[in-house]
Amino acid sequence: MNSFQDNLKTAFSAQIDTLVMENKQTHPAYRQLERDYSRLFETVRGQLDKKHRRMMLRMEAKRNEIDGIEKDWIYLQGMIDCVTLLKTIKLL
Numbered sequence: 001m002n003s004f005q006d007n008l009k010t011a012f013s014a015q016i017d018t019l020v021m022e023n024k025q026t027h028p029a030y031r032q033l034e035r036d037y038s039r040l041f042e043t044v045r046g047q048l049d050k051k052h053r054r055m056m057l058r059m060e061a062k063r064n065e066i067d068g069i070e071k072d073w074i075y076l077q078g079m080i081d082c083v084t085l086l087k088t089i090k091l092l
Contacts, residue, residue, distance in 0.1 A: 004087070005080050012079045016072060 024030060041060070045053050086092040 008080045008083050
């Protein structure tokens with residue numbers, strides 16, 4: 001990455017969490033998916049013994065960490081690509 005892209009990454013990184021939180025609160029389809037997921041998760045968890053519940057929760061936490069990192073990478077790369085394109089075609 002060049003310094004221009006590094007500067008874009010720094011500028012955009014701060015906006016990711018705010019955007020995600022706003023969308024989580026206002027997007028009806030997303031909210032429904034979260035409710036469906038929670039119900040399914042609790043159903044599966046309720047069918048496991050204590051040892052396997054803890055294992056399932058640890059696995060879920062790791063998956064969430066991985067997903068979060070991947071989404072941040074995708075989001076940042078999209079913003080960087082967009083601004084780089086606009087700069088290349090001299091709109092910025």
